[in-house]
Amino acid sequence: MAAKRSPARRPTMKDIARRAGVSESAVSFALNGRPGVSEVTRDRVRRVAEQLGWRPSTAARALSGEGAATVGFVLARPADTLGVDSFFLQLVSGIQEVLAERHLGLLFQVVEDVTDECAVYRGWWAEHRVDGVLVADPRTADPRPGLLDELGLPAVVIGGAPDERHPGLSTVWADDAGAMASVVDGLYALGHRRIVHIAGLPGLAHTERRIRTLRAEAERRGLTGVESVTTDYSDTEGAAVTRRVLRSAAPPTALIYDNDVMAVAGVAAATELGFSVPADVSVVAWEDSALCRIVTPGLSALSRDSGEFGRTAARELLALLDGGPARTVRVPVPRLVERESTGAARER
Amino acid sequence: MAAKRSPARRPTMKDIARRAGVSESAVSFALNGRPGVSEVTRDRVRRVAEQLGWRPSTAARALSGEGAATVGFVLARPADTLGVDSFFLQLVSGIQEVLAERHLGLLFQVVEDVTDECAVYRGWWAEHRVDGVLVADPRTADPRPGLLDELGLPAVVIGGAPDERHPGLSTVWADDAGAMASVVDGLYALGHRRIVHIAGLPGLAHTERRIRTLRAEAERRGLTGVESVTTDYSDTEGAAVTRRVLRSAAPPTALIYDNDVMAVAGVAAATELGFSVPADVSVVAWEDSALCRIVTPGLSALSRDSGEFGRTAARELLALLDGGPARTVRVPVPRLVERESTGAARER
DNA sequence: TGTGGGGGCTCAAGCGCTTTAGTTTCGGCG
């Protein structure tokens, strides 16, 4: 049997009512801080509840109209792409922190793609499992905001851009465009004219935003040797692309990688080809992590506080659940942490 | 208002009953595959349910005795230690995969320490939120199994050793001892006699097991220059310990790190001190990851399938929930992937 | 002294589902 010897019955409001000598309704009023009971009764009920170790049954609460006291988070990534970067765990940890204060649970699911993700939302909604969701990795043509809106499921999009706003959904985003511009600024100042951006998955909103910004910056300055190449974020693709571009006739003098893993793999690939970092080629990683600190040369990286990102998103969702209006909030622009992988462009 | 324009009412069994022209009970019987309805009615009901897009309300189910259709997983780690290794996301992803097949949700929480973790279990239990839990990072004096047993909450311990069995709890574990023994075997064969093990957090069951085994192996062979040093898994501590031991009078010729991050940091530290890897000192990382492949020299690492680990654990929990007996199952011994960081000990 | 009006509580219904105890309708057998 799964349940053990003394299955330690959970106390219910009925138990409290009996012990406190009042009706169940009175207990409900007392415990939920609403009028209808005297202060003295309220105190007594509270005391009994505490001493009995009572906690409201979420199931019962959910059933009688209150929410499910749970928010959902689904990650649509092929399983093997998972866990290469530390971003998500940090994010979830931050989300968690805020939710826990309000005794909200976090229902977590990993799926293969956005289609499955939509199915999960449908299921959660129909099963009455969550009160709201956090949506990660917004795409350029994203079916999720529409669906969530249709279901009336409060949601906040993490990493979306403000123009992609969908009525009813909140958005928390980092200014990728600004960050990209400042990185290009910095590299340009160091004399770099040929820059390759080893981007992440095509179709992700932030990938496209970075690519657009890079192109715009290049045009503004009349640079021609600037391009973006999309990848799947893996170390192997990162290395492969690096090899390819460095072997070209006019190899770039600076590389911008959309995550830490590719950056490290890229440095290794460059080194193998006889390019030294940063003498021959500078490298910037978009995500900072222990990884960037550990390797030699240390990688200059765009650092952001993923935990804070998560906390902000969670707070927005709470606001939405409390009936607040949908908002768009921006978290601080990622900050470039300079290490040894960037330097002046070699004269050509 | 949180809910939007057409809050798209969820269909209930009552709706199905009406449409199918039967009672609610008949619907329940039909949908749950239990006797009491004819096959033709069952089919009709099923069809109606499907076409209405009906899904059982977990709240209602939970309330009427069924489980909450959810299992819990809490990670007790200081927030900053999170996300350094990819192990957990992989693990969770594996767990997830198995649970999803059965439409079970995964409630996830991150806390600071084991005390908080116990509080979370208490809360989940009292709130009727989960049917069972997965317990990670078992410790040497662990309050959790006792608590879970007391609450009668089905649980499987991930990474526990069989001898620490607690009645009622299942255990899924990897044979750390065997792995350690084989690593030492290998290093010994390469001529290594002074080996230092840069271990993880003291108090974790698997840390202690590895330490014990290393000591036993050393004694068996009469080696004296063998020791374990515990750390907090961070790159900084890993580097610090590496520097300390390499500066000693008789520095080790082989280092075993309990995770990938420390191993990489250790290699960097060793290189700084003028030790070349693997010529002067061999390095083995306990956890394999992209990280170990990327860096140069590539790190020899103990590789295990974390996803499979998670799947196995989840399957055990399901078995427990189905009323099966508590079991202890072993996942395959981690396999040593040889890369460039290990080699013959230099003659002394 | 009568009356209106709160405050303080209780009653009971209802949320969506399961489940036990009926009730009806057959078909089969003596």
Place this chain on the structure above:
DNA sequence: CGCCGAAACTAAAGCGCTTGAGCCCCCACA
């Protein structure tokens, strides 16, 4: 032809909580 029993289905209670309606009592006011 009548009776029994099984199969098919319905009625209703119950899970733990919320909530609107109603009840009682006491105080203030006229």
